[in-house]
Amino acid sequence: MVTFDHRDPGTAESDWARCGALHRAPELELTGADRAVVFAAHPDDETLGAGGTVHRLARAGAEVRVVVATLGENSHPGSSTHTPQQLAELRHGEMVAAVRALAGDRAAPVFLSLTDGALAEDELRGPVAEHLDWVQGGENPLVLVTWERDGHTDHEVLARTVTRAAGARGLRCAQFPIWFWHWGSPTRLPRGLVRIPLDDAARSAKRAALEHHATQVRPLSDRPGDEVLLGPHVLAHFERSAEFFVLSAPDQKTVFDRVHTAAEDPWDVDTSWYERRKREVLLGCLPRQRYGTVLDLGCSTGALTVALAGRAGSVVAVDASDVALRAARTRLDREGVTNVELVNAVLPAGWEDRWAGRELIVVSEMGYFCSPEQWEELLDRCVAALEPEGHLVLCHWRHPIEGWPLDGADVHREARRRADLRRVVSHRERDFDLEVFAPVPRGQR
Incomplete structure (x- = not known):
């Protein structure tokens, strides 16, 4: 966890x-979102990180539910004028008023009233599942939550719990940094940063909520x-004309x-000229005749696997x-x-050490x-598993990939770096890159 002093000016707005990457971040599409659930660790997280987005969703007619895990009763541990219980009561009322300012009657906060500063995944799983059940009833649901690397334990525990549960359901989920x-x-x-533009009405609603x-x-x-x-040095970060989110990756197995x-053939690998020709180009680009x-x-239904098997002694195909x-x-x-072993694994978590010593990945x-x-x-794993004279092949669609944190350009750029x-x-x-x-010997890196 990153520790910091709220009074410290930190990074200036x-x-x-001047950060070009913020201006270039792709827009997260909200059109058609009819239900959204926003998970906040403390009262004010929802406004700071996603207040303008809540306003936009509600204004467009979406149902919005704001779930706050704690009442933030430990925000002022050194106070001699307010007890934690008094702060909890005040912040409860503030939260109700703030959400009303953002969404009117389209949203109301749900209070879990868990302990501020001590959130645990075990106590969050049940409530998180309940509210994901609700949002999943929408035609185009959206889940928003604090960021899992934000530097605050509560933000991170809540994010991990929500993103895992949302990912397992294949729900679109985005995380909002606050203290970052x-x-x-x-x-x-x-990486994987996206933005939601805010018009004057959304920014005004956010200011009122704050x-x-x-x-x-x-x-x-x-x-x-x-x-x-x-203070003003902190609030300046939230006056922007856009809010920024980090897309979470849905669970690959579920999706x-x-x-x-x-x-039966979701990618048309047997009938699409693009798919058939791409396989032939890939095979033609292999530097060696046999491996x-x-x-x-990511072998899917095995069309490329069969072609690779004809050029290999043995193939392990993973999906x-x-x-x-x-x-x-x-x-x-x-x-x-007969020279192919099929393995069911979600990567990189399911990587097996026995895959070391590969001539081609x-x-x-x-x-x-x-x-x-x-x-x-996954790149780390692939490089470590390659033989010194081995090859790593990357082949990806060049156009935008909706609903996932990366696209083909990101994937290839990271490898080239x-x-x-x-x-x-x-x-x-x-259409594709x-x-x-080839691996670079350690002494030449």
């Missing part, structure tokens, strides 16, 4: 205003321990089991969906392919289904 804007810097900006959080934006008294927590159950040991990550793997097994049996159309952190870990990889083949078309990398 002028530094963020204070202690962080443009050089530490998280005014209702009086215990935070004004001193409790002039005595020591009652100082203002959200792709659903996709492969809904359609002894091959790892095919998050056991539904897809059943289709891959049918394909392998039908075509008499292929990651085709699956890198952008990771979070930025997961993709970095690595000192332990060098590119040996590059092929770019209108294909690159082949």
